[in-house]
Amino acid sequence: MDRKNKPSAIGTSSTGPQPSVSVEDGKVHASLPTGDSVVVLLYGATVVSWKSNGNENLWVSEEAKLDGSKPVRGGIPVVFPVFGPPPKDHATSALPQHGFARNSTWEYIGKSSSESGALSKGGDDAVKLDFGLDSDHLSEEAKKAWPQKFSLVYSVTLGKAGLQTMLNVNNTGEEAFDFQMLLHSYFKVGDISKVTINGLGSTTYIDKVLDAKEQQQTDPSVRITGETDRVYKSIKLDTTSILEDGQSRFDVTRDGLEDSVVWNPWIEKAKGMGDFAPKDGYKNMVCVEVGAVDGWQRLDGGERFEGGQLVKSHL
């Protein structure tokens, strides 16, 4: 497994108070001297909490299972190597919906602090947590369903300027494989009726609610007024913004990725999900999920792929 630490795009190291990291009950907690914090469950390497300025930024269902019995309903589940129900007659056909990454237990590789980059604010601390999963540590069931040689490193970096989550996919075998990946972020909002999503204008999307019909996003702002499940493809702008009441709430910037899914189950779908609570919780969340899900990414033996997001919270 590659344990090399890559400089992150957020934060710089400083000589003042240092971030603290603890590992307990299958979770890694990290906090900055400012009080901002992140919690990552080893099950799925799922980010289950990200707080900044005292506010929780991620929505997690009250009935989410955090005991490894099923993927977490909320936070940031990692989708790999297939998005949605696997197609028939494909190398991923025997896998469950969204693959195995979100319901495998990952290894905590360790923490590092990093100097850098695009969004750093002078003197801020940042802490990077690395998680690994590879073909030798998969369940027998998943190995049988997708017998490829691979290693994944998922890096979660908490900085004052935001949260960065990056997935590295490494083909450690000799044969090529095809994969999809996506970071299924559930963002917490106060009232979905006041939410607009910007940055997806003039983009083609597949509407999974309308029989997977291809549509064109003509309005520069997306509003959620019913069940929404759209796959936006080859998005021109890097940043998708979530606004509430016209005020910026989140900026989600894709890194090495071109697609994003916008999902809200609304009333009926939420009722039908046993682990979705409260039932009117759909009013307080919206999923904006960055990924590579339009077609497949082919990785030859020995090749690597990296993709992820940088999320800025404005509260």
Ligand SMILES: O=P(O)(O)OC[C@H]1O[C@H](O)[C@H](O)[C@@H](O)[C@@H]1O
């Ligand atoms: O219920 P899950 O397997 O977690 O999937 C939840 C949702 O994930 C994505 O957003 C898909 O586009 C949806 O079609 C799916 O319903």
